[in-house]
Amino acid sequence: MIGLVNGFVRGVFVCLVCVVALFGEVCGGRVFTLSSKPNLNARMLLEEIAFECALTLSYEYRAQEALDTTKVIFNFRDKKISDILSIIAKSSDTHYEIENELIRFSHLQTKTFHINYISTARVGSSNTDVVYGQESQSQYLNPYQNQIINQNYQSPYDDAQAKALHQGTQNPMFGKSGTKIYSIDELNFWGELENELIPIIYQEEDSYNPKHPRIIINKGAGLITISATNAQLKRAEEYIDMLKERLSKQVQIDVQIFTIDHSDINTTGINWGKLYELGINTQSTNPPLLSAQTGGLNYGVYLFGQNLSIGQIIQFLGEYGNIKSISNPKIITLNNQPAIISVGNVLRYSQSLIYQTSTNSSTIQNTGYQYPSVFSGVLLDVTPSIKGNEVILKINPSITATKDSFIENQSSALSAPPNLSTNQLSSIVRIQDKQKVVLGGLISENSTITRKKIPILGSIPVLKYLFSYKKTIKQKREMVIVITPTIITDFTEAEMPALEEFAEDFSQEQSQEKVQEKPQNKSQKNKT
Structure with a gap:
């Protein structure tokens, strides 16, 4: 047994026992039995391990602060160094990488997720609009429509709602009467995804909570890139996996x-x-x-x-x-x-339109026709x-x-x-x-x-x-x-x-x- 006492660690005794050496490297194949007293922070234990194994430690962006504030009691038995580092990283909500003889600890990690889904917003709408204008002696009949709209706007619901209002207010007529039914089913998956991920990933009690969330969404490639801590990335991964499972059904x-x-x-x-x-x-x-x-x-x-x-x-x-x-x-x-x-059938009927153009000397009247339809x-x-x-x-x-029922099979447009x-x-x-x-x-x-x-x-x-x-x-x-x-x-x-x-x-x-x-x-x- 090799006893290591660090003069900078007050009243803390760390016991390192090397059981088996499997490889020629200093600590690559060794297993350790470690125990510590209370109030030992994670950074002190890392420095002891780095000294014993002749490794270099590197801290990136608030990683040292996260390790210092993590107070734990470690008890390891026959654990490899990779297992010990993983436990330390998980307890301090940090991330580590080993490159040659360098151990790099970072507070944030960037990870890219893939979702296989179309990049357009999908809107399904159906409407019936039958309006008759009595005082103006004109008739306006919008066909019974059903459609699937694929668009790339940010808010398809607002756009479709504005479209419905526009259809109801255009061609104003005095004394109009009739019925209008408008229903819409919309799904703007990529437009809503970022708003859903932000409260899931970045919560108030987290140590990292930026003013501008670091989420990049490429809906054309179906990629989501997130920079966050390990705990935050885990929540994002769980949500995205559940989302993909639901979408694939x-x-x-x-x-x-x-x-x-x-x-x-x-x-x-x-x-x-x-x-x-x-x-x-x-x-x-x-x-x-x-x-x-x-x-x-x-x-x-x-x-x-x-x-x-x-x-x-x-x-x-x-x-x-x-x-x-x-x-x-x-x-x-x-x-x-x-x-x-x-x-069903789409029935068309003729509708005459009269245009008048007045000048100082004469009035010209033109007659045209349009063919609205009804479903x-x-x-x-x-x-x-x-x-x-x-x-x-x-x-x-x-x-x-x-x-x-006789007019269902007519080949020409109806008169009314x-x-x-x-x-x-x-x-x-x-x-x-x-x-x-x-x-x-x-x-x-x-x-x-x-x-x-x-x-x-x-x-x-x-x-x-x-x-x-x-x-x-x-x-x-x-x-x-x-x-x-x-x-x-x-x-x-x-x-x-x-x-x-x-x-x-x-x-x-x-x-x-x-x-x-x-x-x-x-x-x-x-x-x-």
């Missing part, structure tokens, strides 16, 4: 959109409670998360288990009338990213949030349809804005992976006029009323939306969709076509 959203033409004109909608009574294993006995009676119609958001197939839902809906599949989109989106699905169809906005095996879905469906009917529903639900969310109760009532006549006789004036007739048929149509989220963990070959899954989807489509053909076959038998 993905959800596949499978949407089935059906319409049911009810055979009963007095129906109040589909009774989804009967689906539980049929004995189908839905793995869920929960009541609807949202169910309300509005004007005699059933509006509800219902949850069903993983074992309930689309084929079983189609078979159940077939009891209420004719079923038609509107769309079956599948989309993959990242965690907390909006997925917007739009299915008719289904707009579905879904935003998933993943936590473990659960998915929280923010669902905003909106169904807009024309009062007259079409009359529209709108059904909207908004809900936030929490479900398990691969559970099904059913949105029902979106009912609209349509009236169709059919005219029939006997050839020739039905076209003769006066007599045509005896040989022709017209009939008004009222029909209730309900839209059902089935949403199935599936959490995607890794892009491995084992988790890629197998051929059997595509075959199952195809068989479900075939069963759906058979259900649609049954009412037609019945009508043909009645005619015969």
